[in-house]
Amino acid sequence: MIFKRLYDDGLAQASYLIGCAQAGEAVVVDPLRDVDQYLAAAEAEQVRITAVTETHIHADFLSGSRELAARTGARLHLSAEGGPDWQYAFAAADGARLLQDGDEIVVGHVRLRAMHTPGHTPEHLSFLVTDGAVATDPMGIVSGDFVFVGDVGRPDLLEKAARVEGSAEAGARVLWRSLERFRALPDHLQVWPGHGAGSACGKGLSAMPQSTVGYEKLYNWGVGAGSEAEFVRGVLADQPEPPAYFAEMKRRNRAGPPVLGALPRPARLAPAELAARLEAGAVVVDIRPQAVAAAGRLPGTLSIPLNKSFVTWAGSLLPYDTPFYLVTGDGPGGESAARAARELAMIGLDHVAGWVGEEALEWWAAAGRELAEIPHLHPRDLARQPGAVVLDVRGSAEWRAGHLPGVPNIPLAELQARAAEVPAGRPLVLQCQGGGRSHIAASLLQIRGVEVANLAGGFGAWEREGLAVER
Amino acid sequence: MIFKRLYDDGLAQASYLIGCAQAGEAVVVDPLRDVDQYLAAAEAEQVRITAVTETHIHADFLSGSRELAARTGARLHLSAEGGPDWQYAFAAADGARLLQDGDEIVVGHVRLRAMHTPGHTPEHLSFLVTDGAVATDPMGIVSGDFVFVGDVGRPDLLEKAARVEGSAEAGARVLWRSLERFRALPDHLQVWPGHGAGSACGKGLSAMPQSTVGYEKLYNWGVGAGSEAEFVRGVLADQPEPPAYFAEMKRRNRAGPPVLGALPRPARLAPAELAARLEAGAVVVDIRPQAVAAAGRLPGTLSIPLNKSFVTWAGSLLPYDTPFYLVTGDGPGGESAARAARELAMIGLDHVAGWVGEEALEWWAAAGRELAEIPHLHPRDLARQPGAVVLDVRGSAEWRAGHLPGVPNIPLAELQARAAEVPAGRPLVLQCQGGGRSHIAASLLQIRGVEVANLAGGFGAWEREGLAVER
């Protein structure tokens, strides 16, 4: 059996290519829109992708299922479970096969048996995978957003992101029943989840790529919960704010994402032209590393470093309806611009209208103009300035678990909408857990004219210095 | 003075970046649509592109002037000469400055004086370039399609490509008067033409990138022609067939080519999907080297190797209104697919809908299916088969200058339109000068079911073997 996990760091998302070498066929589960990776994997394994499926209607990225089917000629297999509100609108038009609990996708000797595991979403399927060439029983379960390593899929997204009132608790109870089926599986089964650490589809996901049923029974708080009541309480507590774009993704994934062809690639702009558009009010994002951007960036640009959290914050802070621009550290090849555009396309932010490299900063400086810096303030120095205005931009659950004395909280994802709450007219010190989110927040407020600094090391450093904490 | 020639091998075309280091400004003359190269050149020279101009309304590629202006904020400078039929339709909308004979484009200390030099086209400008920092007189002339190294711009395109009856001879006489102005320039002036060897905008262009007025007076047949009558006769004789797409280019360049943003990049397809589309009748082009493609390619694919002549034959043989596909020798990066797409975009063939690598051939062969070969036949073997049906696909002027006894001529550019003239029901040997065009023709006729072979080495080898020639 051919089994390839394709993991996207930016989305903390796993898709799977599962196939049969003898038959030269494979199925892909939960593909992203960047489908070149599946074509390359299939070529490397010398299989043909004949089937494409997904565990559920995703909220955190645009599905690549239609894209992949278009590029390979493979058939779509989509969930028919979950009731009338959760049916794929494009299934009939695309000639998709509809799957119900117990149905099987067959590729050569390999079989994926659909198991309806609602809770995270009503239509959610998991797949029990059997390598018929050597075994009669399954080897593992592709669990999507049902069971993660160390956590379970959150049932509250529908209520929080899509505003379906009361659905969170109902979902939690449904999830509990799905978990009962999971616990009945053999201990030695492998568990192949849809997300790893950093995903907003849960709250305590491990960085481990996979696990086993037996291990999760021992160490996954949700799988091992003692009672339904305890579980429901636990699974609804302290979930992070879902990124702003989740509702939009869900809507698009049900309606059917458009087929792109190749991923978009932004065009390079001359420094002067970028400056002209920036001055005309365009949104410009500096994607260079934080330490570099903090030291000097074009005034008026938002700083969202192209690291693992890039997609999360880009999805929350960038406009879905107007073009925007990138400042990079690239030479003529535009490598990081292309990478950023790829990641943005994963969540449907296809309107990157241009990029520049650091020649734009050189040009700006050569014209005698200043770059914008985000100065660092060390915890000890802050402690000596009791009057300083500090703002905590972590999630509200983090804030509740402990914060600097007297410091208010506006989560970064909400900062644009709640800008009016930001104390005006005084220097502001931004703070998060480690200094990453507060850096982004500082660049955002600096654009609005606020004098900002970033608390070096964030709440983590504050604690390590042994300073007073309020809970 | 900064002076950079940017030469495109596929189009045999030169554009120029000319600037002033002290002022940090530059103008670009005759840009292609792939404007990244000018941005990179400007960055390397630390100048800002403030002006964009072109010598005339091009027939052999889509102008990149609007694209470059959009990416840099530079102002367009366009010819106002040539009468009402030859005015740029988008000039006013784009806020372009209109140029008349004697007008100057100024970038810092550098001046480009427009010189109206009609003949190739009515609105054609050349530019006398003076480096005001060190000299009072010009250093050279950007001559566009007016004077090439060893040849002059052909005045018959309008009649042949755009079907303006009688315009060829009138243009030739106008060109003669323009050449009188050229001959009056000092011998030491450099001549920077718009094309090199291989361009269809003339018939005898040298591969030399540039020349001087004095040298051209000595060795350019047109500049040195003894009389108007002799010149007109010479310039209208034996011009090659203009590629089929020239008329389309001219129309688009006057109307205003759309601004692309980044160049299109084709998407990779799975082998099975490519095969499915090929079988459904899609146009598929194999761009691998000739020797490789001749040895085995997917049946039904056209072979146009990605070499210097790629754009010429692609423009003549590929559809402007429907998507088509590429077979390449690429790995996952798709380097040659991207290069081909770039070259095709230069002439507005933006509809490359997908590509595959050689895994498609592996896959085809693994399924037990045959690849299509184009066998070679050596001149001596052909000579021994007096009954063989041979077709000469060179230009008609080449054919007239000498050909195999009794062998008819259909130029490759006309082969699709004149397919009915191709002898049917018998094996066919294709032949050109060196074996390149006849290879393309062989792949084209093979698609139509003709049994073909390619005469190895073409007419050149035939002559070298000392075989009989008919004139």
Added chain:
Amino acid sequence: MIFKRLYDDGLAQASYLIGCAQAGEAVVVDPLRDVDQYLAAAEAEQVRITAVTETHIHADFLSGSRELAARTGARLHLSAEGGPDWQYAFAAADGARLLQDGDEIVVGHVRLRAMHTPGHTPEHLSFLVTDGAVATDPMGIVSGDFVFVGDVGRPDLLEKAARVEGSAEAGARVLWRSLERFRALPDHLQVWPGHGAGSACGKGLSAMPQSTVGYEKLYNWGVGAGSEAEFVRGVLADQPEPPAYFAEMKRRNRAGPPVLGALPRPARLAPAELAARLEAGAVVVDIRPQAVAAAGRLPGTLSIPLNKSFVTWAGSLLPYDTPFYLVTGDGPGGESAARAARELAMIGLDHVAGWVGEEALEWWAAAGRELAEIPHLHPRDLARQPGAVVLDVRGSAEWRAGHLPGVPNIPLAELQARAAEVPAGRPLVLQCQGGGRSHIAASLLQIRGVEVANLAGGFGAWEREGLAVER
């Protein structure tokens, strides 16, 4: 816990980066010489590599442990088990820590406990991995070449590759005792082996990247063997011929592979220069895909396509002491040449002295010279020619399991040494299982002047055609 599997397709080899996010530290197990991948992985996970270890002295690739330690400053941890003949000669000089059964490597909260599991080799260690942040018991076992998915590490390499008489059976019995310890582990433990399908370190490895103790107990023939006698018989039967370079690897890995710095990159040669060296007797390898190379390659070149089997056959057929050359399908970037050089460096074939692209074939053909083809013969056509001389180049175990009537066997790995046994003076049809190895063999014998053809589809196609088989 951070856990990253880095898999090399050419070697079918897995190395692991295992770390602790909180502490920002990680250990790498069984690194290859191409250590950039571990640096990139560590950067992506924001950990520092502080420890490097390996499960055993490898026979199938040059260890990258010293290379990685040199690039990161990490400490080496090496097995002290296995007796005096199996000690790392460079351990003291490198300041390595020596590991015995029960010793632990600690990176932050994560612990790797060494478990002495001899059999494949005497000093072999496996590592039980515990994520101390969430659990007190292990999550899985890094099993190296001890237990694979579906198979166990072969104990006969020492005897066959290193010529240690009688060691195979002794090793098999030691391995049985190691397996007893394995069977005592909990079913839910993950198993992370050192190899996947295609490795010559076993005979029936699955393509699955990993498994669990419970699943292997059910479906791994070796883990589930009923008795020591049955196991010993089974594990020694039908093992494939070890590649010729295994003994050399083992010797180098014990002595200490030299630290490379960056991987070697071959230089591009002009076609004429490559041809001159080829004519002077240099070894030249065509690495293009099989279908392409079969259709036409430079006469005198060996064809070893750059696919998953490349390293195996390159290691068996290329010289370790003299420079050799590559023919590729590359453009100026030399991508596949660099990839091939990287793969060759993994097994210490560092002497790639130059490469050419397909311009060399064009140049060759333009000079009027023929390319060498390897024609295909279909099984049915062969069957109709009972007098044809056929040679089976599969492994001897494959041959014994069934072959064409009357057809002798020389495994490809032994073909150079046993060339004298090849029937002379008559056309030869080469045959293997699917047509890949026989293609390489055909190119090899063609160099020696034998007239060859390749049986299309090999023994597999023969069987599918329903033709007679001899066992």
Added chain:
Amino acid sequence: MIFKRLYDDGLAQASYLIGCAQAGEAVVVDPLRDVDQYLAAAEAEQVRITAVTETHIHADFLSGSRELAARTGARLHLSAEGGPDWQYAFAAADGARLLQDGDEIVVGHVRLRAMHTPGHTPEHLSFLVTDGAVATDPMGIVSGDFVFVGDVGRPDLLEKAARVEGSAEAGARVLWRSLERFRALPDHLQVWPGHGAGSACGKGLSAMPQSTVGYEKLYNWGVGAGSEAEFVRGVLADQPEPPAYFAEMKRRNRAGPPVLGALPRPARLAPAELAARLEAGAVVVDIRPQAVAAAGRLPGTLSIPLNKSFVTWAGSLLPYDTPFYLVTGDGPGGESAARAARELAMIGLDHVAGWVGEEALEWWAAAGRELAEIPHLHPRDLARQPGAVVLDVRGSAEWRAGHLPGVPNIPLAELQARAAEVPAGRPLVLQCQGGGRSHIAASLLQIRGVEVANLAGGFGAWEREGLAVER
């Protein structure tokens, strides 16, 4: 005639590929060690490089002639002029043909006639190039370091760089006689020099790639000088300090540079390992753009931005005998590290032992350590601090032409050797013409513990502000 100028921005150096399309042959004049570019050019033009020559023994880069001959099989053609001290030591061993005034290199229809033009060096040859296919007289002259656009080759290098006493004036007189031959050439001849603006082989080179004999007679001060006395005075006045490595290059180029094979590529290091080596005293160079490096770099690193001046300053400031390291803005591909290593190899600095990307700065900052900044001071602010200690690091000729009142001069190229002259114990403001060289100098002195600032815009800005200047 095929004619391709290959220009290297870092060295401001031009080499030429000149060939005959009909014969398919070409000669390369003055190749660099990065010979891939000539192979690619030859492939693009479909010619074979059959001859390699050079105009003289270069002082500013390592010759690539032997490298190119080794990769192509071409024959070397080397000057036999200049007397016994100026003979190529490896000529006989390499089977080179020796050239005297009037000798010709023939490639197909194209002829290069050697013209002995001493002055810059005693053995210097120029080449008159005739396209025999269309002309009987030359089209132009490859002038090496004899005549540039706007200047002539300096005759004082031998005295200044190689310490040959009294040779400067003698060379100037010899050069005058060579110029007399140049002035006798026809006005319309093209002039193809060996260097452009920025080269230290002259003092006033134009950025123009080429010129004509007639234009140079009008506007080149040296070609047009009125008398030998005037010329000798002029050519010896105000020549810039030759870079420290010139003497070394000359010695190596006469002895014969070693053949590299492929260019060296540095290995990536983990941040911690780079830091360890830096702390152990290794030389580490930050090659990121100036604005970025000024804002924050690893303490102890030299900042030499990878721009057009990189090679000049690297050659002057980096050690030839010990390994050194690079800090880049690169991702995993290491593009700029490879580019820097390529440029360094051009002058024989082959010992780049490793590189890191900006993850090293992130890692440094994450460990709570400060980055080193180079603050900017604006001219007006400096003017208000009359007591500030300023140091001018421009060339001495620049300093003599005008400088800040009372400010002493140590050229950057001499700063390491004359470090003892730098005022100690007080903050220092570094200054050059535009702020580039003083930035490098600031990083150099900061390593030695000096508190530094960089005068923004340098002497240029000072003048533009209308502040007092001393001459």
